[in-house]
Amino acid sequence: VSGAALAGLRVVDLSDDSCRYAARLFAGLGADVTRVHDGDERTTGLREHWDAYMSAGTHSVGGGRGWQSWCSELADTADVVLVGGVERAEAVHRLRLRETRPSLVVCTVTPFGRTGPRRGWHGDDLIGWATGGLAYTSGDPDRPPVAPAPEVQLAHSLSAQYAVIGILGAVRQARQTGRGQDIDISVQDCVVAISGETGPLLWLDDLIMRRRVGNRRKLSAPFGQYPTRDGYVSIVAGMPAHWDAMAAWIVERTGNEGALDPSLRGGPQSRTGSAWDVVNLFTEELTRTYLKQEFFEEAQRRGIPAAPVNTIASVAADPQLEERSFWARQRMPDGRYVRVPGAPFRMSATPWRCGDPPAEVAPTLEVLRESFAQPAS
């Protein structure tokens, strides 16, 4: 073990929701991340925990003057400036930071990118899902489309990840050539980039319009979510061996020998059309006799891909996460501690750093430098 992967990398953080997770990733990898605080962040309810989680391991500076002034001063010794939002992105580019710091990498994340006719349009996570084409296929057929897990802001998790990927590539290039660059990330682009399973490229190829299907898919059965005694389980048993194992289990548990019907055997196509409803009924007969975690572990023992449909409470209680020592403790700005997810990946030589959010906003660069010198709690 030899320290942090990004030790010495200096990041100026002007992110908004669309790339806030990037700051957490940089800090976890050991970069020095300084958030320029402009005083307008809301800190109540979920937002308080959002801010604390995303700013873990970072430092904060601000007050007394505009964020542009702080940004210019910090950029003089920085490697990366990360910016979120349409107005801030344009304002940062007007600062022409790379003229005085040629090696700087400036990454902007905006709803639609910095080029094109909609470059000035505003958006958020929901608008990203909508205009990227994936809200259309998410939700129930008889209801409006929905964003996947909207309070998690998954589209923004993606745009933040792409920001870090682009930035680390550019940093590598800058270290080799001495030249930085601008990176332009559009949240809409990021959503389109994950639409390979259901998006325009498939539609072009087969002209089948993918729509909302609720929590079961017609590709085969069982494929989707099924009720248990305490919730739901998800089963994806499309392959021949998966169905054979399911059929044997159904017979063993419920006595329903209809599951052994030879016409249901074989690949996923064997359990579509009129067979789809039948197989789903057989499957429900089985799943309703189990608790979801119990079903999950038994299905896996039998070689069937399945999982419980977990709530937040059941994720928090998951035995695997406990056994792998996944959880970390994080200090909130007022001093109390909460349990949060630990490393998203484990690196053998450069372990993840679980830091705390800054307890206060440094009013000067001198105070900021002192805060970097303080050991993490």
Added chain:
Amino acid sequence: MGQQQGVRPLSGIRVLELTSGIAGPAAGRHLSAMGAEVIRLDSLKRPDALRLTGSGWARDQHPGVRLDTGPMFSEFMAGKRSLAVDAKTPRGRDIVLQLVEHCDVFIMNMSAAVPAGLGLDAGSLLERRPDLICCLMPGFGMSPSRYHDYRAWGPNLGPLAGLDNLTGWPDRAQSGLGTASCPDYTSAGHAAVAILAALLHRDATGEGQVIDLSQFESTVALLGPLLALYDDTGVERERCGNGATFGCPRGVFPTVGDDQWIAIACSTDDEWAALCEVAHGEPFAADRTLANETGRHAAGDALTSGIASWTSRWLALELAELLQRSGVPAGEVHDQAGVLTDPQLRARRTIRPVPSTRFGRDLITAFPPRMSGAATDLQCTGPMLGEDNDDILGNLLGLDEDDRMQLADDGVIDSPVHPEVRLRRPYVDWVRYVIPDPDWAGVDV
């Protein structure tokens, strides 16, 4: 933003990928887009899941040819090369290990037991190449644990990590994540981040390392704020439609046309006021009790119905443009055809043609980071199975033609199936009118 051709962040980096499904291939794709040479290990006997999808219209083709036709394969394997070798045979395993000596990064997303079963565990790989960055990304991590040998598929990881239960409407069972397996993509993103960080560390120190990425943990990491809230207060967030936590109104509303919708997301009172100006004359626009977010939340379904009644008289595109001009975040809810014709995506060439051995040219989506100082264009679509056997085995490993023929005769490598066969996608005649792109001029069909 103009891109400088020729300069690439990962020039000189070679990646070996033994992957299937989406999470592993998508990770390799990110590295390919930034200039790494990515070699994927294929197998005719055990094709990966994306090759098996094929294209519906190609059912009459030879099964081996059909393995090269799936749009998902073209998309997620873009920019890569293919070596078709059976890693389960002793000679095949030796070839893989020899190849590792020439590689900087190894990616595998099979179940945790597979690497050791193939003799390709991290220890064996690092023995061959001590500064290797070895990224193993099974569903549940590499260390011995309760779920160590469990099967993880993208559609099951969302439910397990709590994402599916948070998707849908509070008055019904969860809708689930739908047809996009988000954990596959976010795990791929985390893998690419970790690999790039490890490369920077190696550049500085010469040290390689092992990345143990549990796709389950990688997904749960995205729910941090909700899990922190639960731990701190006992409050458990539930599914909430399109979510009003960050503002109100925030939702999807009907517009003119069958299954056509607009998304509107007001996060401030000013944005609401701007929306009311656009909706001048509507009852909700004149209601002063709605001027602040508390009032709008209190109005609940009545406000939603009022807005829906108004939006249903508009075309989504027209209303989105009008709202955006007034500073209100809004956008059409695109179906698949809508994505293709979206003016912004067209202007940014988000969907673009690139060279393809089977198709002449084929469509893929662009790598999202647009970099001013580096070319991040993917150079081709997914390769034919075994397309690069001769070059990799011959020029990289030094095996002559006789050796390669012997390997083929022994069933250790699979040669491309009917490499002379050229195919055309059914849409080629007309898609150039939807995606105007100078590169289509080179289409050879």
